[in-house]
Amino acid sequence: MSLxxxxxVVVAAVLIGAFGIRFSRTTSDFYVASRTVSPLWNASAIGxxxxxxxxxxxxxxxxxxxxxxxxxxxxxWTGGYLVLLVLVSAPLRxxxxxxxxxxxxxxxxxxTVRRTASVLVVLIGWLYLMPQFQSAxxxxxxxxxxxxxxxxxxxxxxxxxxxxxxxMRSITFVQAFQYWLKLTALAVPLxxxxxxxxxxxxxxxxxxxxxxxxxxxxxxxxxxLYSTYSLILATFLGTMGLPHVLVRFYTNPDGQAARxxxxxxxxxxxxxxxxxxxxxxxxxxxxPDLARTDTVVLTLPAKMIGxxxxxxxxxxxxxxxxxxxxxxxxxxxxxxxxxxxxxLLKGSVRSFRIATLMAVAVPLGLALWARALPVADxxxxxxxxxxxxxxxxxxxxIWWRRLxxxxxxxxxxxxxxxxxxxxxxxxxxTSYGGxxxxxxxxxxxxxxxxxxAVMVAVSFLTPHRVPPGVARTMVRxxxxxxxxxxxxxWRPRSS
Amino acid sequence: MSxxxxxxxxxxLPRTDPARRDPSRREDxxxxxxxxxxxxxxxxxxxxxxxxxxxxxxxxxxxxxIDEQTRLGEVYMRSLLRTQFRLALFVCTVLACVVGGLxxxxxxxxxxxxxxxxxxxxPWAVLAGLIYPAFVIGAWLYVxxxxxxxxHFAELVERR
Numbered sequence: 001m002s003l004x005x006x007x008x009v010v011v012a013a014v015l016i017g018a019f020g021i022r023f024s025r026t027t028s029d030f031y032v033a034s035r036t037v038s039p040l041w042n043a044s045a046i047g048x049x050x051x052x053x054x055x056x057x058x059x060x061x062x063x064x065x066x067x068x069x070x071x072x073x074x075x076x077w078t079g080g081y082l083v084l085l086v087l088v089s090a091p092l093r094x095x096x097x098x099x100x101x102x103x104x105x106x107x108x109x110x111x112t113v114r115r116t117a118s119v120l121v122v123l124i125g126w127l128y129l130m131p132q133f134q135s136a137x138x139x140x141x142x143x144x145x146x147x148x149x150x151x152x153x154x155x156x157x158x159x160x161x162x163x164x165x166x167x168m169r170s171i172t173f174v175q176a177f178q179y180w181l182k183l184t185a186l187a188v189p190l191x192x193x194x195x196x197x198x199x200x201x202x203x204x205x206x207x208x209x210x211x212x213x214x215x216x217x218x219x220x221x222x223x224x225l226y227s228t229y230s231l232i233l234a235t236f237l238g239t240m241g242l243p244h245v246l247v248r249f250y251t252n253p254d255g256q257a258a259r260x261x262x263x264x265x266x267x268x269x270x271x272x273x274x275x276x277x278x279x280x281x282x283x284x285x286x287x288p289d290l291a292r293t294d295t296v297v298l299t300l301p302a303k304m305i306g307x308x309x310x311x312x313x314x315x316x317x318x319x320x321x322x323x324x325x326x327x328x329x330x331x332x333x334x335x336x337x338x339x340x341x342x343x344l345l346k347g348s349v350r351s352f353r354i355a356t357l358m359a360v361a362v363p364l365g366l367a368l369w370a371r372a373l374p375v376a377d378x379x380x381x382x383x384x385x386x387x388x389x390x391x392x393x394x395x396x397x398i399w400w401r402r403l404x405x406x407x408x409x410x411x412x413x414x415x416x417x418x419x420x421x422x423x424x425x426x427x428x429x430t431s432y433g434g435x436x437x438x439x440x441x442x443x444x445x446x447x448x449x450x451x452x453a454v455m456v457a458v459s460f461l462t463p464h465r466v467p468p469g470v471a472r473t474m475v476r477x478x479x480x481x482x483x484x485x486x487x488x489x490w491r492p493r494s495s
Numbered sequence: 496m497s498x499x500x501x502x503x504x505x506x507x508l509p510r511t512d513p514a515r516r517d518p519s520r521r522e523d524x525x526x527x528x529x530x531x532x533x534x535x536x537x538x539x540x541x542x543x544x545x546x547x548x549x550x551x552x553x554x555x556x557x558x559x560x561i562d563e564q565t566r567l568g569e570v571y572m573r574s575l576l577r578t579q580f581r582l583a584l585f586v587c588t589v590l591a592c593v594v595g596g597l598x599x600x601x602x603x604x605x606x607x608x609x610x611x612x613x614x615x616x617x618p619w620a621v622l623a624g625l626i627y628p629a630f631v632i633g634a635w636l637y638v639x640x641x642x643x644x645x646x647h648f649a650e651l652v653e654r655r
Contacts, residue, residue: 071622075594082590082630086583086637215608216601216618228598236594256642263634270627277623399580471564471572478575479561480645483652486562 002143005315009322010158039257043264045172046248048179052328053135056321058376061293063280067213069228073376074273076235084240085262090255091398091477098250099339100243100390106490107397109467110405116412118343120389121243124382125336129329129363131378136325142295143318149368156364159329163356178327185320186275189301189313193282196304205284223438234444238383241390244331254481294375333359370427381423388447389416392455398477404466407459415451419443557652575648586637
């Protein structure tokens with residue numbers, strides 16, 4: 001039953017993707033859907049793209065294991081959009097940049113900064129794709145018993161085919177469809193689960209859990225306060241630096257529309273994230289002894305309801321999980337491939353296709369090689385890297401005229417480098433004890449301030465390296481589009 | 496806020512003869528002008544519509560100040576940036592206080608953990624529910640104010 005559901009989602013994704021082929025003709029179409037995507041579609045697409053395996057499966061699993069402290073993950077993933085809205089959304093759209101490297105080049109007028117940003121985008125994209133493929137393997141193993149590499153490979157192939165055949169336009173339709181599918185797939189079973197819980201006499205958690213698990217900072221994880229703050233910093237500031245989020249802003253017609261789209265996204269995400277917490281809580285009641293807690297969302301319907309209805313609900317949840325893998329992976333693949341195609345290859349449709357294969361193959365290899373961590377933790381690391389590299393670049397670039405090329409470069413290298421080193425130590429499983437382990441598992445609390453400090457300090461030391469066109473760039477970033485002003489003639493290289 | 500800059504005062508555009516534009520000046524013509532005029536110049540002139548159009552500037556002066564990056568143009572841009580940045584900083588500060596304060600609050604006042612809201616422990620009620628509508632309301636207020644700031648800027652710049 002669940003296998004059928006997976007096949008239905010996969011086939012539907014491919015069909016919807018194929019539907020987009022007829023529309024995409026030119027290179028410009030291929031990349032940005034010609035900017036004809038309406039705001040609700042756009043917001044649903046952002047939501048669909050953003051809610052990955054980490055949100056759909058991982059959050060509930062971590063809550064089941066570690067309790068209320070883990071609620072900060074979905075709160076940060078939503079609140080990140082508030083920070084993005086306030087500091088970045090409209091200026092970023094007005095910059096005309098299609099990717100983060102585009103923005104770096106437009107603002108700092110330097111190809112070196114652009115290339116550094118490209119490398120970071122590819123690294124973050126791969127780091128984010130890896131756990132998606134891993135969880136796909138885990139889910140397929142849970143429902144069929146197939147080896148873990150099968151699920152990852154399946155998702156990778158479908159995504160590659162989809163991106164290759166339709167480009168961005170079809171992806172937008174696929175993504176928008178996926179958001180609503182994911183919401184339904186989590187909400188409908190939850191109604192039945194809550195009814196079953198009610199019929200069961202509405203039990204509460206055990207007295208011991210009520211005293212520890214249910215309480216914040218009760219010590220299920222070491223150094224809880226540090227980890228909590230580091231997590232908050234990474235998620236709130238990392239959202240703006242995710243490569244697949246920025247691409248969506250380019251499909252808004254203007255800066256105001258970008259703001260309004262972000263507002264809609266915030267509501268859609270808020271509605272979604274009400275659900276995983278309840279799953280985690282029910283999981284603590286009915287499945288406290290799961291080996292891989294990432295599967296709690298999948299196992300609850302069978303455990304609590306059972307029978308045909310339980311099977312049907314499991315199938316629905318599984319379909320939602322696969323929708324999550326497919327949508328996030330597609331979005332990331334498009335943006336990673338876009339960056340590789342433009343900055344490493346020639347930028348034609350053909351090089352976009354080669355780049356797509358590169359974008360998918362590397363994280364698939366990583367997924368098979370790296371040790372399996374909880375999916376939400378690995379995604380959290382991707383956020384930490386984004387928060388310590390692109391967040392300072394965007395915030396200072398948009399609001400501070402005195403940011404210099406050298407300063408930006410130094411900040412990207414130091415912040416991104418430190419965060420990547422911490423990530424590497426964590427996913428390869430280098431064993432450190434005590435506080436060192438917490439520092440490496442949640443690096444944002446120290447890497448983000450360092451990145452900001454380096455960028456500002458080096459900029460002060462190199463005042464002669466302020467880009468010459470900064471005044472014109474500020475006009476472009478901040479003035480509303482309806483004013484007749486000279487905004488310079490920079491255009492992203494893709495259009 | 497700095498005092499409102501007055502657009503058009505120091506624009507590089509060539510000035511038209513004030514006497515020709517401003518009828519009140521005609522009552523008391525300056526002597527310098529008189530010396531160059533024929534004495535039999537008629538006192539009254541019929542102003543036809545093409546002439547009024549010609550007296551007006553074809554472009555908005557303030558946008559031109561910004562385009563040519565004069566010091567006044569810089570003042571306009573800095574005022575826009577400062578307003579928007581203050582708004583952004585305000586939202587971020589409130590957010591940081593709420594989000595950064597909650598873990599501390601739960602740590603320092605353990606009694607709060609025992610409070611129940613409709614049967615749900617307070618930390619769960621806040622983090623798994625109430626905080627999301629709060630985000631949306633904050634975002635909505637921000638969007639409204641940011642668009643208002645932009646409208647003000649546009650009115651300021653486009654005023655003749």
